[in-house]
Amino acid sequence: MKQQSGFTLIKVMLMSTMASVVVFGALKETVIQERLTGNFQKDMNARLLAEKGIFTAAKSLQTAVSNNTNLTVDELVNQYGLHTGNADIGDDTAYKARLSKNADGLLEITSLGQRYYGDANQQLVARFELKPGDVKSPFQHAVTGCKGVNLSGSGVVDSYDSSKGPYSETNRDSSGHVNTVIGDSSVTITGNSPIKGDVKASGVIYLKGSSPIIGDVHSNTGVEISGGGGSDYRVEGNVYSGGFFTHRGGEVKGYVRVAGNVDMKWGSKIINANNDPYDIMYGGTGKFPASYHAQDRVELDDGTIRRDVRYTDDFFRKMPEIEPVKVYDPSSPDYDPAKPNKECDPFELPLNMPDVMAQNPKRSQDFAVGATQIYQFTPDIGRLMTSQVGIKKAVALNSKKAEIYLFDNLSQRHGITGTNEERVFGMKNFKLYSDGKMTITGGDVIFLVDGDFVLSGNAKLTIESGSSLTVFTTGKVILGASGQVITEKEGMTVSGIPSLNFFSSYSGRDGFQVKGASDMYATIYAPLTQVKLSGSGQLYGTVRGSIIDSSGGSGVHFDSALKDVNFGSGGGSNEKPQLIFKGWFFESAKPLPDLEEDEGETSNTDNNNTGD
Numbered sequence: 001m002k003q004q005s006g007f008t009l010i011k012v013m014l015m016s017t018m019a020s021v022v023v024f025g026a027l028k029e030t031v032i033q034e035r036l037t038g039n040f041q042k043d044m045n046a047r048l049l050a051e052k053g054i055f056t057a058a059k060s061l062q063t064a065v066s067n068n069t070n071l072t073v074d075e076l077v078n079q080y081g082l083h084t085g086n087a088d089i090g091d092d093t094a095y096k097a098r099l100s101k102n103a104d105g106l107l108e109i110t111s112l113g114q115r116y117y118g119d120a121n122q123q124l125v126a127r128f129e130l131k132p133g134d135v136k137s138p139f140q141h142a143v144t145g146c147k148g149v150n151l152s153g154s155g156v157v158d159s160y161d162s163s164k165g166p167y168s169e170t171n172r173d174s175s176g177h178v179n180t181v182i183g184d185s186s187v188t189i190t191g192n193s194p195i196k197g198d199v200k201a202s203g204v205i206y207l208k209g210s211s212p213i214i215g216d217v218h219s220n221t222g223v224e225i226s227g228g229g230g231s232d233y234r235v236e237g238n239v240y241s242g243g244f245f246t247h248r249g250g251e252v253k254g255y256v257r258v259a260g261n262v263d264m265k266w267g268s269k270i271i272n273a274n275n276d277p278y279d280i281m282y283g284g285t286g287k288f289p290a291s292y293h294a295q296d297r298v299e300l301d302d303g304t305i306r307r308d309v310r311y312t313d314d315f316f317r318k319m320p321e322i323e324p325v326k327v328y329d330p331s332s333p334d335y336d337p338a339k340p341n342k343e344c345d346p347f348e349l350p351l352n353m354p355d356v357m358a359q360n361p362k363r364s365q366d367f368a369v370g371a372t373q374i375y376q377f378t379p380d381i382g383r384l385m386t387s388q389v390g391i392k393k394a395v396a397l398n399s400k401k402a403e404i405y406l407f408d409n410l411s412q413r414h415g416i417t418g419t420n421e422e423r424v425f426g427m428k429n430f431k432l433y434s435d436g437k438m439t440i441t442g443g444d445v446i447f448l449v450d451g452d453f454v455l456s457g458n459a460k461l462t463i464e465s466g467s468s469l470t471v472f473t474t475g476k477v478i479l480g481a482s483g484q485v486i487t488e489k490e491g492m493t494v495s496g497i498p499s500l501n502f503f504s505s506y507s508g509r510d511g512f513q514v515k516g517a518s519d520m521y522a523t524i525y526a527p528l529t530q531v532k533l534s535g536s537g538q539l540y541g542t543v544r545g546s547i548i549d550s551s552g553g554s555g556v557h558f559d560s561a562l563k564d565v566n567f568g569s570g571g572g573s574n575e576k577p578q579l580i581f582k583g584w585f586f587e588s589a590k591p592l593p594d595l596e597e598d599e600g601e602t603s604n605t606d607n608n609n610t611g612d
Helices: 002-067 073-079 349-357 560-564
Strands: 082-085 094-101 107-115 120-131 143-151 157-160 187-189 199-201 204-207 217-219 222-225 233-235 239-241 244-247 250-252 256-258 262-264 268-270 280-282 297-299 305-307 367-369 374-377 381-386 400-402 422-427 430-432 437-440 444-449 453-455 460-463 468-473 477-479 484-487 500-504 512-514 520-533 539-550 556-559 573-575 578-587 603-606
Touching (some): 002 073, 002 082, 002 120, 002 578, 217 222, 244 256, 349 468, 460 468, 556 560
Parallel strands (some): 082 603, 143 539, 157 556, 187 204, 204 222, 217 239, 222 244, 233 250, 250 268, 256 280, 367 430, 374 437, 430 453, 437 460, 453 477, 468 500, 477 512, 500 520, 520 539, 539 556
Antiparallel strands (some): 297 305
16 A cells, blocks of 8 residues: 555656646746747837838928928938937837938938837838929910900911020921910901911900911810911811801811801811811701711711711711810819919919019119110119210119019029029119110129019110020010110020010009010010000010900010929929839848938937827
């Protein structure tokens, strides 16, 4: 019995020992698993903090480039070099995101996330491309009449590119577009002046006389083409009408699309030179001469062939898809009540003109040069060069430092070369008359005229090569028949603006008049007043007004280089710069340099982030 009891005790002790080994092994495994889980949690926290650094930095940078459209990658690195912060889960959390530029020119954000005071570290690198904003100049057309355009006489409307040379030495293209932008505003073209570009109107387009359109015709309301030569092209492109179409004579070289009723008279033809399946499509009623038909052979939608299909046939009576001309009125989905004139006046000039004129140092003093005087303006000083004895002399003027909102986006500041200053000359009324001569030289000159700008009486204004003149005026601009404006080099200056610019906020009648027989290069921006171009002088550049009236031999030759002018606030920029994500990856964590102490670096600290 004693031997049996002893053997049982040994067995119990062995089993107890084995159980203890198992228990201790399980406890050890549990401790290991707990430590692994803790380390994993620490690493995940560090990783999330690294991601948070990326997101915080990217959001801050996107805000920066939206507020300042001119920022470059280098400037972002210099101005926003470091972003730091932590999470709400404890003071032992931190992230530090550093900016740099890689060899491919991409912006890199290297973010180090830390937990337990650096016991756990994860480093994430994200790459972004800085996409510049889509800066669209408001000068996209030769002639823009917000409320209407009337072109008569023999003046040609076409286009060229001053960056490739003067008009006389460059190829001319069909980008001399004519358009209106406010609801139910019509375009009337008479005489024999060809339009080498598209004609677009929110109202009716009237093609009278024999003026050919070497482009498309596009109206929201209707198109009326008067009789012309038997085989002459009245429209070399296509016709799109959101309303009616009346064709009294002449040929349309392309096809016709009409949402409303059609009335074609004898002598009118649709050539359909590119053999579109449909010469014409219309959604209303159609009146055609009895013999009018399409191609002798027409393949219908079901594949069958029909011959001698007339325009009255159901084959052509189909509502076409016509993209409407953009109209900026209260019924338009793009209408902004806070900016009712935005489409006609993208610079919002009347709204901003008080701030511009507030920088006018001579608002109550008139300025005049005449009686054979010769006067010279440079960006910093205006002075009389010569004058006859006994003649009242024009006073000397010094420019004043200013900030003009239209020049915010220029690659170089508009002012004295070698400085970051904009300089302006202020006056009440400006008058150059009676054989007076004025020269603009030495760079960019700005006039702030709180009144009228008048050039008359054989006066001559010369803008030397490499210089420019920009005139802001609240009154009328009258360039008289005997006055001359000479730009020695038409087109853009090194500062990125046209050589001669007029910005008028005048809202009365006939606020801008060009009567001269001499040619002139200029951008004319007078959205609230009528612009009259008369005489035989040619305008090279562009014109925008409430209503455009061009008569006589006055032609407009659009400078397509104006499409790239990068003016500032309100200048037509449709898309802001943005950061485009290009990818990210983790790398071995290593301490980032303390950029807060480096010269030229900016630290952006965020201590109120939500927890990870």
